[in-house]
Amino acid sequence: xxxxxxxxxxxxxxxxxxxxxxxxxxxxxxxxxxxxxxxxxxxxxxxxxxxxxxxxxxxxxxxxxxxxxxxxxxxxxxxxxxxxxxxxxxxxxxxxxxxxxxxxxxxxxxxxxxxxxxxxxxxxxxxxxxxxxxxx
Amino acid sequence: xxxxxxxxxxxxxxxxxxxxxxxxxxxxxxxxxxxxxxxxxxxxxxxxxxxxxxxxxxxxxxxxxxxxxxxxxxxxxxxxxxxxxxxxxxxxxxxxxxxxxxxxxxxxxxxxxxxxxxxxxxxxxxxxxxxxxxxx
DNA sequence: TCTATCTGTAACATCTACTATTACACTACT
DNA sequence: AGTAGTGTAATAGTAGATGTTACAGATAGA
Numbered sequence: 001x002x003x004x005x006x007x008x009x010x011x012x013x014x015x016x017x018x019x020x021x022x023x024x025x026x027x028x029x030x031x032x033x034x035x036x037x038x039x040x041x042x043x044x045x046x047x048x049x050x051x052x053x054x055x056x057x058x059x060x061x062x063x064x065x066x067x068x069x070x071x072x073x074x075x076x077x078x079x080x081x082x083x084x085x086x087x088x089x090x091x092x093x094x095x096x097x098x099x100x101x102x103x104x105x106x107x108x109x110x111x112x113x114x115x116x117x118x119x120x121x122x123x124x125x126x127x128x129x130x131x132x133x134x135x136x
Numbered sequence: 137x138x139x140x141x142x143x144x145x146x147x148x149x150x151x152x153x154x155x156x157x158x159x160x161x162x163x164x165x166x167x168x169x170x171x172x173x174x175x176x177x178x179x180x181x182x183x184x185x186x187x188x189x190x191x192x193x194x195x196x197x198x199x200x201x202x203x204x205x206x207x208x209x210x211x212x213x214x215x216x217x218x219x220x221x222x223x224x225x226x227x228x229x230x231x232x233x234x235x236x237x238x239x240x241x242x243x244x245x246x247x248x249x250x251x252x253x254x255x256x257x258x259x260x261x262x263x264x265x266x267x268x269x270x271x272x
Numbered sequence: 273t274c275t276a277t278c279t280g281t282a283a284c285a286t287c288t289a290c291t292a293t294t295a296c297a298c299t300a301c302t
Numbered sequence: 303a304g305t306a307g308t309g310t311a312a313t314a315g316t317a318g319a320t321g322t323t324a325c326a327g328a329t330a331g332a
Contacts, residue, residue: 001137002290006223006242014234024307031232032225035292040308056308057300073245087142089168096167098150098269105268106142109209109260116256120249132241133234138319160278171321176279192279193329279328286321293314300307 001084007034007042008076009129015052015064016130022061042080049079068127074118085114137220143170143178144212145265151188151200152266158197178216185215204266210257221250 010032015023025036025043032039043062046052053065087106093099146168151159161172161179168175179198183190189201223242229235 001221003224006225006238009242010225010228010234010238013238014232017234022307026307031229031235032238033228033235037293037310038291041310044309054308055300056298056306058306059301060299060307062308085137088139089142089146092146092169093167096150097272098146098153099167099169101269101272102142102146102149102168105265106145108268113253113256117249117253120252124245129241132244133237136233136237140319158278162278173281173322174320177281180280190279191329192277192327194275194277195330196278196328198279273332275330275332277328277330280326282324282326284321284323286319288319289317291314291316293312295312296310298307298309300305302303302305 001081004042004045004080005077005084007032007039008046008080009073009126011039011043011062012046012051012064012071012076012126013129013133015062016068016126017133019064022055022059022063024061028062045079046076051075051079068130069125071126072122073124073129074121077118077121083114085117086110137217140178140181140216141213141220143168143175144182144216145209147175147179147198148182148187148200148207148212148262149265149269151198152204152262153269155200158191158195158199160197164198181215182212187211187215204263205261207262208258209260209265210254213254213257219250221253222246 011028014028014031025039028034028039028043029036043052043054047054047062051064051066051071052062054060054062087110089103089106092102147164150164150167161175164170164175164179165172179188179190182188183198187200187202187207188198190196190198223246225239225242228238
């Protein structure tokens with residue numbers, strides 16, 4: 001799994017603490033230590049999925065577009081990392097019973113695992129993340 | 137996550153289907169399409185944890201050492217990949233509330249996620265994997 | 273005791289996915 | 303017009319996963 005998921009969480013938390021004004025990718029970059037271009041890439045994904053609004057030009061940037069308690073971590077996972085749990089096992093030997101069937105079996109199991117993970121992540125909303133951050 | 141976990145599952149399934157004789161790393165390599173040295177590396181980990189027995193020299197190889205229904209996927213995950221879910225977010229800005237606290241918050245959440253994953257994986261024993269493989 | 277066949281492991285090479293960086297088009301405010 | 307932003311493509315750099323080579327040590331059998 002790449003870190004787009006955690007970067008999305010970080011960015012949205014940052015935006016949640018600046019609810020009244022737009023934040024730039026440079027500001028989020030400074031907070032997260034990640035290059036601004038990558039911030040824009042991940043946030044443009046979040047924009048396409050309606051989590052945030054963006055504005056170009058002077059005074060522009062990113063701002064949260066939904067209620068904090070309406071966005072949960074499973075939503076963010078799906079957008080940024082769905083399928084990341086899937087194992088990489090492609091070219092096993094079809095002549096062998098194990099090689100021929102393992103991929104199908106693992107796929108089933110890992111799909112279930114991701115679904116299971118979803119139930120856990122759904123319980124964390126951005127509101128709760130912000131609360132946890134503030135409990136320094 | 138690297139593929140040591142799925143490779144361990146593949147290898148043990150292979151051994152489970154050859155319960156009466158030792159299998160070589162070359163045989164498992166042919167079935168899985170993975171280099172024999174890596175097979176030996178992963179299996180030597182499984183040996184140290186008591187899942188299999190090994191024998192060097194002529195006629196040697198690997199053989200399952202436990203009852204199929206006593207080994208579950210969580211056991212294997214712990215040995216091969218524990219902590220793999222953890223996000224990589226180290227150098228965020230400590231001057232910023234978000235940067236300063238995000239790592240702690242994410243650590244908590246991802247530890248919980250892995251624990252949750254564990255409950256799911258515990259339900260799959262090697263016996264069930266073998267049964268699934270045989271349901272071609 | 274010699275040889276062939278294994279595992280065990282270290283060292284190195286290669287490959288791939290992630291991340292950073294550069295560059296620039298486009299938008300919007302002043 | 304000029305400045306400050308996003309949007310995005312293209313390229314470079316890096317780290318981790320994987321493959322490969324090499325060889326020491328164990329064991330069985332001739």
